[in-house]
Amino acid sequence: MTLLAVGINYNTAPVAVRERLAFPADVLDITLKNLRNVRDISEAAILSTCNRTEFYCHTSSDDQAALINWIADTKIIKPAEFTPYLYSFKDSQSIRHMFRVACGLDSMILGEPQILGQMKTAYHAANQAGTLGRNLSKLFHHTFSAAKKVRTDTAIGSSPVSVAFAAVQLAQQIFDKLSDQTALLIGAGETIELTARHLYQHGIGRIIIANRTYDKAHALATQFNGYAIALNEIPNHLAEADIVVSSTASQLPILGKGRVESAIKKRKHKPMFMVDLAVPRDIEAEVAQLPDVYLYTIDDLQNAVNQNMDTRRRAAEQAEEIIDTQVEHFLSWLRSQGAQETIRDFRTQAEITRDEVLQKALVQLNNGTSADEVLQRLAHTLTNKLIHTPCVQLRDAGANDRHDLIAASREIFKLR
Structure with a gap:
C-alpha cells in the first residue's frame, strides 16, 4: 500500500493552470466519491485553495497514471496541459509534505496560518464524503498535531510579515x-x-x-x-x-x-x-x-x-526538525499496523484456550470438586496450553539452527 500526494501550487503552475484544476466546495462531495472509485485508490482527500490543489490518496499501487487520467477526465483537460506542473510524493515524503503544508512552510507567505484551516476543511469534506479510511484519517490527525506543535514550540507565526x-x-x-x-x-x-x-x-x-x-x-x-x-x-x-x-x-x-x-x-x-x-x-x-x-x-x-521574516526563517528551521520527528512517529505507527492482524489472531487464539479451560473448570466445580483443586488444575492447564505451541516451535527452531527465531522469541517474551 502507498500513501500518495500529487498536486500543483503557486510555485509550479501559473494561475491559468491552477484555476482549471480547482475544485469548488459545492462539488467536493461527489468528486471525492468518484475519486475513491478510481482503480487502486481506497482512500482520498482533496485540498483546493487559490494557491494549490493537492490530492492525498491511499492506494494499492504507486502508479499515478490512474489518478492523472481521472483528473484529466474530471476537469476535461489533456494530461499534457497540466502534468508538467505536477509534483508527487510517496509514503514518507507524502507524510512530510502534508506536515510542511499544514505548518505553512510551503506557503507563499512563510508560516501563514490560513492553510491549516484549509487543511482541516479538506479533512472534514473527505470525512463527510466517506472517502477516508484508517490510514488517511490518522495521517490528517497527526498532521494537525504536528502543526499545533510547530506553532506552540516555534515563533513561526508570532510576527507579522505584511x-x-x-x-x-x-x-x-x-x-x-x-x-x-x-x-x-x-x-x-x-x-x-x-x-x-x-x-x-x-x-x-x-x-x-x-x-x-x-x-x-x-x-x-x-x-x-x-x-x-x-x-x-x-x-x-x-x-x-x-x-x-x-x-x-x-x-x-x-x-x-x-x-x-x-x-x-x-x-x-x-x-x-x-x-x-x-x-x-x-x-x-x-x-x-x-x-x-x-x-x-x-x-x-x-x-x-524584514526582521520578522528573519525570525520566521529561523523558526522554520526549528519546525523542520520537529517535522522530522513527527514523520518518524507516524511511520512507526504505520509499521505497527502490519503486526495488528497477527496480534488479533494471537489474542483470539488465547481467548479460545482460556474459554475452553474455564468451561472445564466450571464443570468440575459443579461436580463437587473443591475450588482450590479446580484453581490449581486451571492454572496448570492454562499455562501448558498457552506455552505448548511456542515451545514446540522453539524446539524446531533449535533443531534447524534458526537462531534468529530464538533470539526474536527472547526479545518478544522479554526473557533475560
Whole structure:
C-alpha cells in the first residue's frame, strides 16, 4: 500500500493552470466519491485553495497514471496541459509534505496560518464524503498535531510579515481596545483591503474608507460594515479617526500638516495613529512633528517586517526538525499496523484456550470438586496450553539452527 500526494501550487503552475484544476466546495462531495472509485485508490482527500490543489490518496499501487487520467477526465483537460506542473510524493515524503503544508512552510507567505484551516476543511469534506479510511484519517490527525506543535514550540507565526498586518499589530500596541476606535483608510487597493480585513477581524469599532472613486470605496466598505466617503470629504471626518492608514497612487500628499493639526485640535489632543504606506508619501513628513501624532512610513514597517521574516526563517528551521520527528512517529505507527492482524489472531487464539479451560473448570466445580483443586488444575492447564505451541516451535527452531527465531522469541517474551 502507498500513501500518495500529487498536486500543483503557486510555485509550479501559473494561475491559468491552477484555476482549471480547482475544485469548488459545492462539488467536493461527489468528486471525492468518484475519486475513491478510481482503480487502486481506497482512500482520498482533496485540498483546493487559490494557491494549490493537492490530492492525498491511499492506494494499492504507486502508479499515478490512474489518478492523472481521472483528473484529466474530471476537469476535461489533456494530461499534457497540466502534468508538467505536477509534483508527487510517496509514503514518507507524502507524510512530510502534508506536515510542511499544514505548518505553512510551503506557503507563499512563510508560516501563514490560513492553510491549516484549509487543511482541516479538506479533512472534514473527505470525512463527510466517506472517502477516508484508517490510514488517511490518522495521517490528517497527526498532521494537525504536528502543526499545533510547530506553532506552540516555534515563533513561526508570532510576527507579522505584511505591512498591512504590521500596521494593525502596531495599532493594537498603541490602543488598549480597537473596538473603541475609528479607522480612516485612504485608498481602495489591495493593501487597504488587507488592512481593512485585519482591522475587522481584530474587532475595530468603525471603519471609514475614502477613495477618489466613491463607488470603489463603497464596494470595499460594504464588505466590512464600513462607511464610504470621497477624498474631498476627508476634512469633515479626519477628527473622528483614531487610526489613519493611507495607500494611494497620488503624486501629491493627501494630508498636510495644517489639516492634521486642525483635526488634532478638534480631538482635544486625543492621540492619532497614522500609517503612510504610499510611495510617494500620502502624508507630509512634517506631520510627524505634531504632538499627539504617531506617524509611521512604509519604511518603518518594512524594517519590522524584514526582521520578522528573519525570525520566521529561523523558526522554520526549528519546525523542520520537529517535522522530522513527527514523520518518524507516524511511520512507526504505520509499521505497527502490519503486526495488528497477527496480534488479533494471537489474542483470539488465547481467548479460545482460556474459554475452553474455564468451561472445564466450571464443570468440575459443579461436580463437587473443591475450588482450590479446580484453581490449581486451571492454572496448570492454562499455562501448558498457552506455552505448548511456542515451545514446540522453539524446539524446531533449535533443531534447524534458526537462531534468529530464538533470539526474536527472547526479545518478544522479554526473557533475560
